[in-house]
Amino acid sequence: MIKLYDEGIYLVNGKEIVKESEAKSFSKEDAKKGTIAYGIMKNHNVSGDMDHLKIKFDAMASHDITYVGIIQTARASGMEKFPLPYVMTCCHNSLCAVGGTINDDDHLFGLSAAKKYGGIYVPPHIAVIHQYMRENFAGCGKMILGSDSHTRYGALGTMAIGEGGGELVKQLLEDTYDVAYPGVIAIYLDGKPKPWVGPHDVALAIIREVFAKGYVKNKVMEFVGPGVSSMPTDYRNGVDVMTTETTCLTSIWRTDEDTKAYLSKHHREDDYKQLDPADVAYYDGCVYVDLSTIKPMIALPFHPSNAYEIDELNANLEDILKKTEEAAAKISGDRAHFTLLDKITPDGKLKVQQGVIGGCAGGTYSNIVEAAHALKGKSTGNDEFYLSVYPSSQPVYTDLDRKGLLADLMDTGALIRSAFCGPCFGAGDTPANNALSIRHTTRNFPNREGSKPGQGQMAAVALMDARSIAATAANGGILTSAESLDCWGDIPEYNYDDRSYVHRVYNGFNHADEDKSLRFGPNIKDWPEQEALADNILLKVASKIEDDVTTTDELIPSGETSSYRSNPLGLAEFTLSRRDPAYVGKAKAVRALEDERKAGKIDASLQGVFDVIKTIDHDVDPLKVEIGSVLYANKPGDGSAREQAASCQRVLGGLANITQEYATKRYRSNCMNWGMVPFHLKGQPTDFDVDDYIYVPHILEALDGDLKDIPAYVIKDGQAKEIHLYIQDMTADERAIVKAGCLINFNRNKKK
Structure with missing residues (x-):
């Protein structure tokens, strides 16, 4: 049985669930501070304001389809060394099966970066990213940031977050991860799984109940209750990694002697501490899970x-x-x-x-x-x-x-x-x-x-x-x-031997050698220059997707494209290729119009568009109106943290997305870090179609405002029809990044 509470709850002594509506004598504000999550976030927050967090992480991790782009962005932004442990694994492009030399070129770039900037390099076939982090870095009370969406080490007492590369760049530049204090949901585990029920069964049962309801979206899942100790830590890891598929922000589990044994086995007993909620802890919701009732799932x-x-x-x-x-x-x-x-x-x-x-x-x-x-x-x-x-x-x-x-x-x-x-x-x-x-x-x-x-x-x-x-x-x-079958549960003790790590992993943290050179391959390209956002923008709809959800795999396919992840323009050719094959051509055509504008010429095809615009904005100078493509999707960004889902749109000339909602925080963050305006639409997308233009005047002024109502105009059939956009809250830095045109520009501007 899995039950979702329709209100907040108090957890008393780690075992008793009291509905908020039935609580009589508890202080909600004090009890909010009683969660495990609150204590960890407080210890990593440097803002002094728990409502508006500025987090500094203990370590970071990337794999070989993200670390090249992250390092290239950080280099362009002025990074000189890695200020925290940064693990780069080669577990995605390991086979080097397509693309000639370019996959292993990326690997040797990673090794050279570890030497130059002081990083940790895990060669191909040695470990997948999250297992390596579990074995070597996750520990009680820590926070880890990764450029893979399944960065989850909550079962080891670590709050880990998967984000796009831009957020890792900020940490490399000794900036912070900025986020409003998230809600915290208790995942109360009771009972014990049957011997034939595995961690994927538990995870899928929970995901089935919470995903469609958005019950834990952008919140912290905090695993509590006596059922936690019914599962070995290796089992808990398997449940925990799947919390990403609920769209939660991160996860954390209470810890116990089994957690301690796991860390001790991996030579890190000092990373253990017992984590439990306070005697009274308030949660914004609760998922009650009777583990004994879960059956094998598909x-x-x-x-x-x-x-x-x-x-x-x-x-x-x-x-x-x-x-x-x-x-x-x-x-x-x-x-x-x-x-x-x-x-x-x-x-x-x-x-x-x-x-x-x-x-x-x-x-x-x-x-x-x-x-x-x-x-x-x-x-x-x-x-x-x-x-x-x-x-x-x-x-x-x-x-x-x-x-x-x-x-x-x-x-x-x-x-x-x-x-x-x-x-x-x-x-x-x-x-x-x-x-x-x-x-x-x-x-x-x-x-x-x-x-x-x-x-x-x-x-x-x-x-x-x-x-x-x-x-x-x-x-x-x-x-x-x-x-x-009747063969389950007879698991011999695991014997951890890290000699393969000792002999193959390069550990250069705190040993940066600035005299070392980066090793580039012919496919490793710098990011194209991006211009700052103009005050007035003209958007041409390059794709309109009205599916319930659009995944990042649809925005930029995984698999065969991974060989091109170090080549922004090469990778961009695959944008939306599995969902809307016409998108790339349309986006390029819009980018050509912008190139002409920057060269001092307005294409003749835009004459009628600007004639209509001048009826609503009399003094507009077409040469000062930035032209870019826009993607409409109802709910884009479910899935991977890969920033390329946004950067590919941007290098093709994308200026904005228009949505009903963003599926995940990380995709929205990626859009902003790449200088795209994250619009929402008031109402339904009935007023515009592919190839229509949308004029948004005074966007810079709007970005300085409350973001709640941004007038825009669909230019169609010789007329202008007003629509209304809005943007969910942005931090001061996020507004500045979008105005600057991208995170690289923002960081360069800070150094001037």
Whole structure:
């Protein structure tokens, strides 16, 4: 049972839940300070004002499709060395399979940056980013910032936040992460999971309940209650990493002796402290979870919240799969064909074509041990189904190897890979066309597994726990709940051995050598110059997306584009390619109009547009009106923290987004850090279409105001129709960054 409270609650002595409406004698203001989250944020806040936080982090982490751009931005902004531990892992472009030399060129750039600026460099195949941070940096009471959305180490007592690269740049420049004090939601865990229920089952059950309601959006999920101690820390890590899929800001868990044992095993016993809420703590809401009632789960395409109990799915197979097929048809836009009903066997079972256990969610020690035990002495079959297993780090890999568990898996026909995040974002084990993959990874967004609907290719992913994936593999690919087996819980003690880290990881923190040179490859390009925002702007609608949610994977695809992440203009060619292939051409055409304006000429095609504008703004000088493209989407930015979802729009000449709401804080922050105005629309987008112009006068003045009502004008059919925009609250620095044209310009201006 999972229950969402419709009001705030007081947690008394860590166990008793008292509804706010029934509380008689508690001080709400005092009790707000009783959460674990409050204490950690207070210790990292340098503003002196807990309503408006300015956070400095203890460490940062990036992988090899984000760290080049971050370092390039920080260099351009005047950075001279890394002022805090900055870990750069090579777990995304590890295979170096496409693009010639450019992937490993990025890696050697990262190594050279670690030497020059004093960073920590983790080579390919050594560890996935979040496992390395768990093993080496996360600790009780810390805060860590990462340029990957799944930066979550709450189960180790660390409040970790995944953000776009611009926020990491600010830390490298010794600035702060600025955010209003977030709401804190209690995730009250009670009971104990059944032996056949794994961390993904718990996570998917929670995501199913909270995502669509926005219950924890941009808030802190604080895991409390006696059920926390019913799960080992390795298990808790697997639940915690999936909190990203709820759209929460960050997470934190109470800690206990098992947390201490985990840190001690990783040679960091000094990083332990007991974290508990105060005797009376106030939470803005509560999710009550009876762990004993959770059953093996499956999240069908195309979101982790599209979750069902496996038994529930099997009992209603045709009806549920038909809904998923309908969603696939809408996503593909008739460019590809994906079916599920044809995967039902004659005896009414679902046959899947691939299984993957890996990454920061699935590749942990205990998950792979459980899978090995379930499969020992069995066969994955010699038909189309196959299983790939990716241990999350070399220490995990070597201990599994020394115990013979990898051999047990390989004997079944399973494939053992290295530490690599590829299957999670479409760069490894891409399924066959029209195939269904079951994965213990973090996401199953449309086409994230690597298919290309524009080329008639489409596959899909369902998320499941490693235990049920192993049970399915043992059944030759017939969807099977882990509850059908009786082999769970016999997990030998993990023996952590960090010799692979000692021998391969470069640790240069506090040893920066400014005389070292950065090593550039031919694909590593500087960011194009961006101009400051003009007082009047003319926006041309380059795309209009009215889906309920637009993911960052749709804004800039993952997978095949990752090789171009160090080349802003090269990467921009893929913008919206899976969702709106016409966007890039339209955006470039608008950028050409702006290039002409900057050269002192207004294109003849704009004459009629400016004739209409002059009827409402008589003194306007067309040569002083900045021209850019605009993207409309109802709710963009669900998913990845990758800043490229915004920067690609910007380098193509994007000036703004217009939305009903932003799916995540991190995507909105990315837009602002790249100088794009984050508009919201009052009402529905019925007054404009693709290729229409929207004139926004005096935007600089509006950015100095309360942002609540910004008049704009749709220029269409020789007339101007007034619409009204607004912007949610921005900090003083965010306003200045957008005015400056981007974060790089803002930082350069500060140094003048």
